[in-house]
Amino acid sequence: MTTNSALTFDLAAYLKDRALEVDRAMETFLPAEADYMGNLGEAMRYGVFPGGKRFRPVLALAAAEALGADRALAMPAACAFELVHCFSLVHDDMPCMDNDVERRGKPTCHVAFGEDVALLAGDGLVIHAFEVAAATAALAGAEVAVRVVGELARAAGHPGMVGGQILDMHAQRHGVDRAGLLAIHQAKTGALIRGAVRAGALVGRASEAQLEALTGFGERVGLVFQITDDILDAGVDPDPISFPALFGMDKSRRMALEATEEAIDLLRPFGQSAQPLVHLASYLLDRSV
Amino acid sequence: MTTNSALTFDLAAYLKDRALEVDRAMETFLPAEADYMGNLGEAMRYGVFPGGKRFRPVLALAAAEALGADRALAMPAACAFELVHCFSLVHDDMPCMDNDVERRGKPTCHVAFGEDVALLAGDGLVIHAFEVAAATAALAGAEVAVRVVGELARAAGHPGMVGGQILDMHAQRHGVDRAGLLAIHQAKTGALIRGAVRAGALVGRASEAQLEALTGFGERVGLVFQITDDILDAGVDPDPISFPALFGMDKSRRMALEATEEAIDLLRPFGQSAQPLVHLASYLLDRSV
Numbered sequence: 346m347t348t349n350s351a352l353t354f355d356l357a358a359y360l361k362d363r364a365l366e367v368d369r370a371m372e373t374f375l376p377a378e379a380d381y382m383g384n385l386g387e388a389m390r391y392g393v394f395p396g397g398k399r400f401r402p403v404l405a406l407a408a409a410e411a412l413g414a415d416r417a418l419a420m421p422a423a424c425a426f427e428l429v430h431c432f433s434l435v436h437d438d439m440p441c442m443d444n445d446v447e448r449r450g451k452p453t454c455h456v457a458f459g460e461d462v463a464l465l466a467g468d469g470l471v472i473h474a475f476e477v478a479a480a481t482a483a484l485a486g487a488e489v490a491v492r493v494v495g496e497l498a499r500a501a502g503h504p505g506m507v508g509g510q511i512l513d514m515h516a517q518r519h520g521v522d523r524a525g526l527l528a529i530h531q532a533k534t535g536a537l538i539r540g541a542v543r544a545g546a547l548v549g550r551a552s553e554a555q556l557e558a559l560t561g562f563g564e565r566v567g568l569v570f571q572i573t574d575d576i577l578d579a580g581v582d583p584d585p586i587s588f589p590a591l592f593g594m595d596k597s598r599r600m601a602l603e604a605t606e607e608a609i610d611l612l613r614p615f616g617q618s619a620q621p622l623v624h625l626a627s628y629l630l631d632r633s634v
Numbered sequence: 635m636t637t638n639s640a641l642t643f644d645l646a647a648y649l650k651d652r653a654l655e656v657d658r659a660m661e662t663f664l665p666a667e668a669d670y671m672g673n674l675g676e677a678m679r680y681g682v683f684p685g686g687k688r689f690r691p692v693l694a695l696a697a698a699e700a701l702g703a704d705r706a707l708a709m710p711a712a713c714a715f716e717l718v719h720c721f722s723l724v725h726d727d728m729p730c731m732d733n734d735v736e737r738r739g740k741p742t743c744h745v746a747f748g749e750d751v752a753l754l755a756g757d758g759l760v761i762h763a764f765e766v767a768a769a770t771a772a773l774a775g776a777e778v779a780v781r782v783v784g785e786l787a788r789a790a791g792h793p794g795m796v797g798g799q800i801l802d803m804h805a806q807r808h809g810v811d812r813a814g815l816l817a818i819h820q821a822k823t824g825a826l827i828r829g830a831v832r833a834g835a836l837v838g839r840a841s842e843a844q845l846e847a848l849t850g851f852g853e854r855v856g857l858v859f860q861i862t863d864d865i866l867d868a869g870v871d872p873d874p875i876s877f878p879a880l881f882g883m884d885k886s887r888r889m890a891l892e893a894t895e896e897a898i899d900l901l902r903p904f905g906q907s908a909q910p911l912v913h914l915a916s917y918l919l920d921r922s923v
Contacts, residue, residue: 382797382821383804389792436757441729441749460730464753465800468725468760469792475764476787479780487776494768494783502761503678507754508671514750515672532671 356624363406364399367427370420371396374428374477388458388466389473392435393428397449401541402427404566404625408545408559411612411619418484422493422544425478426537429501432470433537435463437510471501478544485548493544500540509533516586526591527568534574535567542566558611562622565608569629572601577632605630645913652695653688656716659709660685663717663766677747677755678762681724682717686738690830691716693855693914697834697848700901700908707773711782711833714767715826718790721759722826724752726799760790767833774837782833789829798822805875815880816857823863824856831855847900851911854897858918861890866921894919 371393376386402423409419438445438453439460446456455463478497482490499505509532515521516529542563546556575587576597584590588597608626612619660682665675691712698708727734727742728749735745744752767786771779788794798821805818831852835845864876865886873879877886897915901908 376792382792383800385792385797385800436753439730439753441753461803462800464725464728464730465796468756469796471757471761472787472791472796476784476791479783479787482777482780487780488771491768491771491776491779491783494780495765498761498765498768502765503665503671503674503758507758507761508674510754511672511674511751 354620354624356628359621359624360398360403360628363403364396367399367402367406367420367423368394368396370424371427374421374424374473374480384458384462385465385469388454388462389469391457392431392454392466392470395449396427396431399427400570400625401430401537404538404563404622405541405545405548407621407625408542408563409549411559411615411622412546412549412551412555413618414549418481419545419548421477421480421484422497422548423541425474425493425497426500426541426544428470428474428477429497429506430537432467432474433501433506433510435467435470439463442510474501481548485550489547489550492547496540496544496547500536505532505536505540506534509536513586521586521591523591526586526588529586530568530571531564534571535564538567538570539563555614558614562608562611562626565604565611566626566629568604569601569608569626572597572604573629573632576601601630643909643913645917648910648913649687649692649917652692653685656688656691656695656709656712657683657685659713660716663710663713663762663769673747673751674754674758677743677751678758680746681743681755681759682720684738685716685720688716689859690719690826693827693852693911694830694834694837696910696914697831697852698838700848700904700911701835701838701840701844702907703838707770708834708837710766710769710773711786711837712830714763714782714786715789715830715833717759717763717766718786718795719826721756721763722790722795722799724756724759728752763790770837774839778836778839781836785829785833785836789825794821794825794829795823798825802875810875810880812880815875815877818875819857819860820853823860824853827856827859828852844903847903851897851900851915854893854900855915855918857893858890858897858915861886861893862918862921865890890919 375390375393405423405426406416406419410416434448435454437443438448439455445453447453454466474497475494478494479490481493509529512529513533516525539560542559546559551559572588575589578584579589605626609623612622664679664682694712694715695705695708699705723737724743726732727737728744734742736742743755763786764783767783768779770782798818801818802822805814828849831848835848840848861877864878867873868878894915898912901911
């Protein structure tokens with residue numbers, strides 16, 4: 346752990362509590378009837394529940410709180426980013442992509458519902474994310490909502506996650522150098538994490554300087570997330586397009602540590618209200634050491 | 635033709651001119667480099683150009699003009715609806731859906747680029763549509779932009795087009811009655827056409843009464859669009875889930891005529907500025923008689 350206050354902050358309880366809060370909100374944002382439009386509602390919910398750590402929305406809420414805002418104001422923005430994350434998993438698992446048959450201990454969406462329904466459930470989730478993002482207007486005003494929508498689109502779409510997936514596919518076929526690997530992950534996983542932090546910051550009415558600091562935090566946390574993911578996978582399912590493969594294990598660990606220190610340093614001006622963000626960053630680093 | 639002024643209005647020239655205007659705008663809204671993010675930019679453009687009649691964006695622009703607004707203000711909203719239409723064609727053509735290999739005389743996106751790239755190009759287009767919709771803010775204010783984003787999400791997503799596709803799939807397998815057919819098309823094709831008209835109306839700062847009238851117009855025009863599509867297909871590729879199959883040819887034609895008359899009647903309060911909408915409605919009806 347990087348800070349002493351870690352002793353007084355129960356991150357496990359915090360994460361559990363926030364994930365539950367996010368799940369409750371997601372529940373209200375999704376189509377109510379399990380049989381909405383045939384089995385589309387059921388398939389969409391299948392892609393969302395049960396969730397993982399809800400890491401992206403928790404970051405968005407914590408960014409708003411770092412600015413002293415009520416985190417409830419950031420809940421639609423937070424959930425919108427999680428819906429995009431869920432959509433990406435449904436489409437990534439499909440036969441024409443990773444062809445995965447199991448995720449989090451249950452059959453993937455296309456195995457459970459068929460490819461056609463999974464394709465449409467993914468489409469439904471990503472489209473709905475934007476209606477949820479737009480709901481920010483009722484809580485934080487239309488100006489902020491429009492910025493959140495733009496943030497989500499750029500983080501999720503061709504300049505971000507979707508573009509990163511294409512780059513990753515090319516790299517798997519043709520190989521990649523270190524700069525290329527960094528570019529892939531900046532887009533593929535980094536953009537959505539960075540975007541979630543920025544969305545929370547926008548709802549918290551960050552100044553330009555605050556937004557810049559939190560953006561830097563989000564970028565570094567996104568990098569650490571990917572490096573530690575790759576380190577954890579290295580023992581189980583080593584990927585030639587990964588940080589340990591291209592930088593070596595020691596250098597990868599050092600990069601993650603440095604990025605975490607920089608991330609935490611950027612939070613200094615926010616004081617005590619940024620403690621959850623500090624601990625989230627430390628937690629990401631710790632899971633690989 | 636339903637009105638005398640048809641004699642003085644050159645619809646063919648109007649449609650050509652507006653489609654060109656939309657194409658020029660779409661050009662600026664899409665990633666500039668053909669090789670953006672591997673071949674993702676190329677695949678996204680492939681799904682957008684060359685286009686068809688650009689019917690949805692032309693309706694959005696004409697709705698704004700019916701309210702006396704500068705149609706340039708409605709261009710981002712109009713293009714956002716067209717991007718969603720293009721996305722839906724890319725995903726619909728995929729092997730797990732209709733498995734079509736040709737569209738508008740060229741190989742479909744997944745044939746040209748592979749299934750994985752087509753899936754991501756569709757995802758990229760639908761996500762980008764929301765950034766383009768949000769760009770309405772700079773021209774018509776954030777309040778209007780937020781409403782346009784919500785309109786687009788509901789028209790495109792599970793309550794609209796995506797939901798309608800699921801209903802259609804179920805109907806193809808299990809059959810459907812007349813009410814079911816109407817529900818399918820209201821969602822599958824109607825919602826996006828209705829939404830495009832409403833988006834144009836919102837940018838044109840429609841009053842509640844004007845928005846209601848234009849919504850009614852959009853609903854009827856969407857219905858006519860589908861009925862006449864089904865009538866045109868009946869000779870070539872008859873579908874058991876179609877208006878001629880379930881209502882008979884005569885009744886289908888009568889429904890289209892009545893809906894067109896109602897649509898045009900709803901435009902009466904808008905006077906001369908609604909002439910393009912009147913002619914667009916007549917044109918849709920005429921293509922099947």
